[in-house]
Amino acid sequence: MFTGLIEQQGRVHAIQATPTGARVVIDAAGWPPEPRDGESIAVNGCCLTLVVAEGGLLSFDAIPQTLSRTTLGAFKPGDRVNLERSLAFGASVGGHLVQGHVECVGSVLGVSRAGGEWRTRVAAPAEVLAMLVERGSVAVDGVSLTVAACGPGWFEVALIPETLERTTLRERLDGAKVNIEPDMMARMIAAEVRRQLDRHASGRAAPAS
Numbered sequence: 001m002f003t004g005l006i007e008q009q010g011r012v013h014a015i016q017a018t019p020t021g022a023r024v025v026i027d028a029a030g031w032p033p034e035p036r037d038g039e040s041i042a043v044n045g046c047c048l049t050l051v052v053a054e055g056g057l058l059s060f061d062a063i064p065q066t067l068s069r070t071t072l073g074a075f076k077p078g079d080r081v082n083l084e085r086s087l088a089f090g091a092s093v094g095g096h097l098v099q100g101h102v103e104c105v106g107s108v109l110g111v112s113r114a115g116g117e118w119r120t121r122v123a124a125p126a127e128v129l130a131m132l133v134e135r136g137s138v139a140v141d142g143v144s145l146t147v148a149a150c151g152p153g154w155f156e157v158a159l160i161p162e163t164l165e166r167t168t169l170r171e172r173l174d175g176a177k178v179n180i181e182p183d184m185m186a187r188m189i190a191a192e193v194r195r196q197l198d199r200h201a202s203g204r205a206a207p208a209s
Contacts, residue, residue, distance in 0.1 A: 001087045002042045004095035004137075004144020006167045007031070008083040010043075012075045013057055021063040024048070024072060030056045032085050040086040040100070044168075045142030045179040046070045047086075047100025070102045071141075071177050080168045082142045095144025096137040102179040103187070104128050106140075108172050109154055118159040119148060120172065124180055129155060131182035131190045139181040143167050 010028040026043065035053035041060070042048070048060040067073035075081075087093070106128075109121040122140065124132075132138055132155050136147050145157040164170045172178055 002047070002084050002098040002100055002142070003087055003093050004045075004084070004098045004139045004142060006082045006084055006143055009166075009168060010058070010081050010083050012077050012079040012081060014077055015072075015075045018061065021061060021067055022073075023051075024060045024062055024075065026058045026060070026081060026083070027056060028058050028083060031083065042082075042084040042086075042098070042100045042142045044071060044081050045098070045100065045139050045181055046072060046102050069104070070179050071105055074177065080171065082167050084142060096139075097184050098139045098142070098144060098181060099184055100142075100181070102181050103131075104180050105177050106180045108174055108176040108178060110174055111172075118164060119156050120159060120169065121154050121156045122178060122180070123154050126153075128180060128182060129153070131186040133186070136186065137183040139179075141168060141172070141178045143169060 008028055008031040010026040013027040014025040016023045035050060035058065037050055037052055039050050040047050041050055041058065043060065046066060048062065050058055051061055052059045062072050104125055106122040106124040109123050112119045129150060132147050132150055134147055134150055138145055138147050138157065140157060143163060147155050148158040149156040159169055
């Protein structure tokens with residue numbers, strides 16, 4: 001579990017094909033202090049298990065499903081990434097609860113800087129947009145953000161200077177791909193509503209006894 005408050009920015013050092021997917025190696029400039037093999041770290045919002053930390057490099061294994069459902073499969077050496085260590089019980093939750101389970105990859109439709117405000121518009125599938133509401137929470141590339149507006153096929157987030165300084169979102173301009181994770185509670189509620197609707201529809205369709 002994470003909070004969406006980015007602790008460090010790293011760079012992709014290497015991404016190497018393996019029999020089970022890919023080994024992703026991140027140069028995190030010596031972060032985190034005292035890394036532990038097996039701990040969970042969010043890389044651009046995707047929860048990964050640290051396989052080995054050596055010489056300032058963090059290595060993770062990603063399976064094919066992770067590579068296909070997130071932006072990790074398109075990583076190139078030199079790409080900057082957002083990093084966050086998993087949340088410790090009892091720690092302060094400054095953002096919102098983020099699972100690190102990316103729902104989909106979205107595309108940046110545009111960035112507006114009108115009136116000194118930085119707003120990023122992101123295209124997303126209808127099933128993901130159904131879980132987003134204005135003033136609700138969403139994680140974009142692992143960053144905890146508030147939904148500023150929603151429209152047909154898109155949502156917008158407003159980025160404050162602190163977020164632009166501490167994350168990679170300043171670089172996510174027109175056409176950029178980003179990982180999207182809706183709020184955990186909204187995701188669970190949407191899943192239960194779908195189950196109830198499916199159960200109701202199945203009951204109506206059943207032949208009379």
